Amino acid sequence: MKTPHTLLRLLSAAALAAVLAHPAAAQVDLSRLVWIGDSEGAGVSAACLTKRVQVDSPGAVIARANGADFQQPIINDPGQGGCMVLTSLAPSFGAEPSTGTPANLTLPRPYNNLAIPGCTVHDMLYATTGADRGGCSPLIDLILRNSTFKIGSQVDQAISLNPSFVIFADFGNEYLGAVTSGTAIDGVTLTPTASYATDLNAALAKLKAIQPKGIVTGVVDVTNIPFTTTIPPYVTSGGKLVLVGGAPIPLLGPKGCPAGVPACPIPNTTLVTLAAASYMPLGYGIPCAVAPLPKCNNPLPDSSSAAGPGVLLYADEVTLLKTRGAEYNAAAKAAAAASGYLYYDPNDLLARAKAGFGFGGATVSAAYLTGGMFSYDAIHLTPIGYALLADDMIKFINASFPASLKEPDLSVYLFQGGTAGGLSGGTVPYAWAPMTDAEKATAIEQIFTLDFSSKLAAMFPAHRAAVSPGPSAPVQRHERADRTDPMP
């Protein structure tokens, strides 16, 4: 009689041990995953929201890899916003029509993906319709559909879904506008830290009451994305610095100039945004002694005006942005700790992306155009970038909870552009403009930097080949776009 009892005990102990050894599967349940967020969570790419990228939004990638239903406010191709299309390596861009129609509008419940382009944390907590949308895109009415549901904000709708897991991902609309406008003014283009913290704590307090398991992201360092790091503060030619007496020639800006002098060299600590691409081909920011272009010796605009955005972020503005980003993230970390949510820092992924990720001998990185992770707008990601973000989040969740979520198969993103082909999987035909030989030479040298060509030429790079600098330092590309004068 003892033997069956002993056996039963052993089996019970083994079963208990097995359960204790694998608590992860029970700890993270994605069956009702909700994503509260902004354009990155929505799947914006190349300045548009379109089905062929939305299907690979980071939340969708996470859910699909783990067999979870994840309903989204799909916009049929060609999407909304006018998807940018690369028409020439010069480079120049066209735009697809902004005529996409909603495809999942009749879903009789809120979407799992509630992310709305343009929203701040405050908007995620309070914005409900186009009438009170704050910084959110007008797409808010297509996404929240409060004319039908009358449930409320992103946070309110997430709660109504009784979520099994929450991802609260605000990547930094609180201060992104300072970069895109080239104008950093606290309280105007930057949300005060206290406001951000108050709203985030309030949002997480509401969410944790219904679901204590989730993650909250920090904001991205907006001074460290391709939109702000691609163009150097110096005059370049053929992708390399123009040197005079061994020294590079600074671009011209309006700040700190002697009286009566409209343009003077910008300090090397200045960030020049990608928006400068509209000005520089005409000569703005370039000394006439270097290139006698029509608008040479005129400064690049520092601040927004009726004519267009500012394109310079001087050191004091850069410091303000970096400090504010750190403050936001400290507040996010504290809010996460207070709510029990886990804090995910996207800047860690960004730093690794700048160094490049190797997959089977190919390298993808944060480099503009040739890196594969950032889309043509230099702010939002491509499906490759979203898949890498999703994969990194899964790794974070698995390591933090712990859990045993499955990672996605990245090969479909790397080689097919995404599960629906990415932006190049669209059906809108677009003619590529032919380049002149001069444009081709410029494009090759400016887009395909020495670093990139070194990677290509390296035979067996483990990740990145060692680069031997040439006689003049390699620089990142100097954006060129249309040649119409953006200034009045």
Added chain:
Amino acid sequence: MFKAIGTRLAALVLVGLAVALPAARLEAAGFALFEQSSKGNAMGGAFTATAEDPSAMFYNPAGNAFIDETIVDGSLFGVLRPTARLDGLNPYPGEGYSANMAKPLYWFGNMYAVTSLSKDFKVSLGMWSPNGLGVPWQNPDTFRGRAIIQRVDLRQLAVGAQFAWKVSDAIAIGAGPEFRFTDVKLSKNVQAVNPFTQRVQDIAHLSLVSTGTPVKVTWSAGMLLKPCDRLRVGISYHAHLDVDLEGPAQFSQIATGSPQFDGAVSTLLPFGTTPTGRTTLQFPSVTSFGVAYDLTPNLTLEVDGNYVTWKVFDQTVIRIDGVPDSVLPHGWENTWAVRAGALYKGKKGWLAAGFIYDQTPQPDFDASPFLPDSNRTGVTIGAGFNVLKGVQLNVSSLFLWFHERTVTTNKDSFSATYQTFAILPSVGMKTTF
């Protein structure tokens, strides 16, 4: 008498031809080869203390000191791999993806001759393949590791001359130089993100073939002790070697469908030219220890340990004229292999069997389609038949199981489970004059 000599010579010619043909392949851990005679292989490579035929040149140069006849011995090995595959894992190359190695017949050979200079001094000449590697992936144009490697072949032939001295009936030593001939072939694709499609695409194919046959000299030595009638203790050493290789690097462009991108790429890589590529490969030293005991006058047991200094294979730097150097870190570790064998000798020949456990030197971060190594367990069998007076036909086979290895942290972010099973049959001929 003339007929017998003719038969022996014919056998020698056949074995010599086999050895001279250019082929080589693995199968000791890393890219070292330990299968250097049919008899030694039949004992699982545990032959350092037995070393009783001319393949002592490899297993223990001192062993030839106890051979009083003139003997020529040669073997031909084939390499069959019924299983040599990988199964992908997420995030890359992805679950559900699998790939097999192509199954060309690899083979390699060896040949040794020993004769007496005097009662106690012996001289030997021989050639063998101390290192070899063949990794040919099927469907190379669609293989998801094609930007790491599509095919790599490494061949090395050693030609040695050794002297062995029987110091006493209980002690012998031997040593001599080894001339190593090495060549290598590599092919892979180059991939990059196409700005127009925002996808990773193949943009070039690269082929690097070393030219000439660089000769480097190293050395080997051994000692064999017979403290009593039944017991033998052996130690042997093959020194490490660095080999400089060079040859043309050929880049062939692969069209992506984006003419502007292809035009840009065409200016970045040296298409249409053959810049010289150079690299240095490090080959480890091998120290073997063996103890053999004659349970009966006919039955011998031996146990060996092999210590291989794979740490020398720390990294490979590839230099191609006009492009930056490429550094491949390996970080291999020194390893031990354990071998055991049993040999039964009768009037009509011999029977043998053996066991091998061979530790991989390769850390996880270096385990990739380029060289998916793993620990190995093998068993061996073999037999020798006295077919004519002075002529012995030897056969053996090694059955080698590579331990299944799952790698998710390698430098190429190529996560996969590798499975390999190999069979190495051999046939050899020993002729005693």
